[in-house]
Amino acid sequence: MKLSVKLYILLLFVSNILFAQENDGIFNYGKFSENSEVYLFSDNVNIREKPTSSSKVIANLPIASKVNVISETEETYIVNGYTTCWYKISFEKEGKTLKGYIWGGFLSAVTLSTKNDLDENLTFVYGISGYTDGKGYMSTIKAVVNKKIISSLSFPPMYTDFNNEGYSYNINGKITGNKGLNNVKKIIVLSFLYPACGYTNGDINIFWNETDLIFGIEAPKVSEAGIFHFSTEIIYPNDEGGKSGQVIKKIDNESYDEEGNIAEKSTKMVRFKWNGEKLIEQKNE
DSSP: OOOHHHHHHHHHHHHHHHHHHHHHTTTTTEEETTTTTEESSSSSSSSSSSSSSSSSSEEEEEEOEEEEEEEEEEEEEEEEEEEEEEEEEEEEEEEEEEEEEGGGGGGGSEEEEEOOSSSOOEEEEEEEEEEEEETTTEEEEEEEEEEEEEEEEOOOOOOOOOOOOOOOOEEEEEEEEOOOOOOOOOOEEEEOOOSSSTOEEEEEEEEESSSSSEEEEEEEEEEETTTEEEEEEEEOTTTTTTTTEEEEEEEEEEEEEETBBBEEEEEEEEHHHOOSSEEEEOTOO
């Protein structure tokens, strides 16, 4: 089977453009875009008069408060090993529109809202929460109701750290139904993209059972144009080909010769049993 390398590169480029359009221009290449509406990832956040941690505090805002990013600054700051810049923002406080500065790590890269069983507003905020030499980046997702954190879950984000120059991915998110999993109300899909060959992209699925956030399953993919392509598809019970009580990870691998022909191709199906609390790999199947 002949593969056109040029066509492959074009399809990869187009898919990256579509992802960027879906991302709404909020968190791209590790930075928040100007004129974007963002929510706070941290609680009791001090808004400063200037972009320094020693500057005068002009306001204190609770988690999930809305702010508007005006511009990025050149000043950076480090918290928990994570380095990123300060932003000039505007926000509402006691009926007034104020302006100040906030460190970027206190802003939510992905904010998703829904309703819980009590018909209360439920907000999920997600962001990069730290960096450690040897272990890499850590991220956290928090479930918030009425400005109160009711559940929190930390895990490594999807990324490839080639040069350790900072977290520079695009991040997007969406909420789906439970796709046939018992004791799951919603599935939160966090999507990660760095539009370049050789970088790991893909989704991380988090389960929400109305009280707790549960780490679900990852679906990574990575391509090197004309050399190899690795992709993962998650099949839930309600999906086509799905099976009750199981989650299937379909893993496709392709490698190409110097002329762009497929040299090797394989598909592997990894099955997990969902016991209502976690996924358990079925190694004997």
